[in-house]
Amino acid sequence: MGIVLGANQYGKAEVRMVHVDKSTPTHVITDLNVTTQLRGDLAAAHLVGDNSAVLPTDTQKNTVYAFARQYGVGTPEDFALLLGRHFVNSVPEITGARIAIDAYSWDRITVGGVEQPTSFVRGSGERRTTIVQLDGDDFWVVSGLSDLVVLKTDGSEFVGFPKDQYTTLPEETERILATSVTARWRYSDEAAYSEIYAPIRKTLIETFSTTYSKALQQTLYAMGSAVLEQFSEVAEIRLSMPNKHHYVWNMEPYGLDNPYIVFQAGDRPYGLIEAVVSKDDAPPAGRAWDGVPGFV
Numbered sequence: 001m002g003i004v005l006g007a008n009q010y011g012k013a014e015v016r017m018v019h020v021d022k023s024t025p026t027h028v029i030t031d032l033n034v035t036t037q038l039r040g041d042l043a044a045a046h047l048v049g050d051n052s053a054v055l056p057t058d059t060q061k062n063t064v065y066a067f068a069r070q071y072g073v074g075t076p077e078d079f080a081l082l083l084g085r086h087f088v089n090s091v092p093e094i095t096g097a098r099i100a101i102d103a104y105s106w107d108r109i110t111v112g113g114v115e116q117p118t119s120f121v122r123g124s125g126e127r128r129t130t131i132v133q134l135d136g137d138d139f140w141v142v143s144g145l146s147d148l149v150v151l152k153t154d155g156s157e158f159v160g161f162p163k164d165q166y167t168t169l170p171e172e173t174e175r176i177l178a179t180s181v182t183a184r185w186r187y188s189d190e191a192a193y194s195e196i197y198a199p200i201r202k203t204l205i206e207t208f209s210t211t212y213s214k215a216l217q218q219t220l221y222a223m224g225s226a227v228l229e230q231f232s233e234v235a236e237i238r239l240s241m242p243n244k245h246h247y248v249w250n251m252e253p254y255g256l257d258n259p260y261i262v263f264q265a266g267d268r269p270y271g272l273i274e275a276v277v278s279k280d281d282a283p284p285a286g287r288a289w290d291g292v293p294g295f296v
């Protein structure tokens with residue numbers, strides 16, 4: 001029997017780094033969670049404990065802080081590319097890298113209607129995300145967001161589904177539609193990451209709102225299509241959307257009616273709707289989706 005080493009990568013997971021840009025009196029805060037993973041010819045490390053090509057994960061962590069100080073951060077995509085290129089050029093045996101960054105939001109505190117330049121309140125749990133893959137000089141950028149929670153109280157139905165002996169769900173022409181959107185998209189060209197993020201997020205939210213929903217599946221597809229139609233740089237978008245069920249609470253035992261006014265917010269289980277939506281002439285994905293969890 002022979003034993004072989006398969007695919008491997010290593011790095012520092014979840015480096016929490018906060019950068020404050022103080023170049024103007026109105027400070028700008030960037031709060032990141034950075035994961036670095038390197039790959040290449042690391043057989044000697046695994047097979048015989050030869051660490052001559054193993055850039056320590058501790059050094060990778062320090063590089064995150066040092067680069068923030070030396071170069072600033074900019075967009076998560078640009079910072080990930082900066083780090084990845086550095087690591088790929090650091091040790092001859094290291095030929096590839098995967099840098100994943102989640103960005104947490106801070107909103108400015110307003111006092112008496114005036115935005116404070118140096119104090120912040122943590123934003124929603126929503127995160128801006130990026131995963132950058134590098135292989136030598138080649139690179140792939142996936143941008144996205146997660147935990148974008150949206151809800152609508154009208155304009156949603158779910159009817160016409162098959163019924164068998166286990167079906168108890170009533171056909172509903174009125175319901176709350178709510179979800180927590182995780183979206184990731186890849187580009188066909190290099191994109192202006194700082195400019196494109198907010199408009200894509202806005203398109204997702206607006207399409208959720210304006211689409212009359214016959215199912216969360218249809219809403220998901222409409223959201224993905226809208227992004228592809230409006231942004232020529234985006235080749236493909238993947239969406240994962242839990243159906244955050246809201247159950248009409250039965251008031252009959254209390255002798256009250258309940259015309260979709262009072263709901264029980266469900267926790268678990270939840271429907272989980274996921275799809276890839278892409279342009280039919282999208283360039284090949286290459287390594288863009290390698291190791292991206294939580295999608296079809």
Ligand SMILES: O=c1[nH]c(=O)c2[nH]c(=O)[nH]c2[nH]1
Nearest residue numbers: 158169214215216217243271
């Ligand atoms: O939008 C929905 N899609 C489903 O697939 C589904 N299944 C279900 O029970 N409710 C819903 N709602």
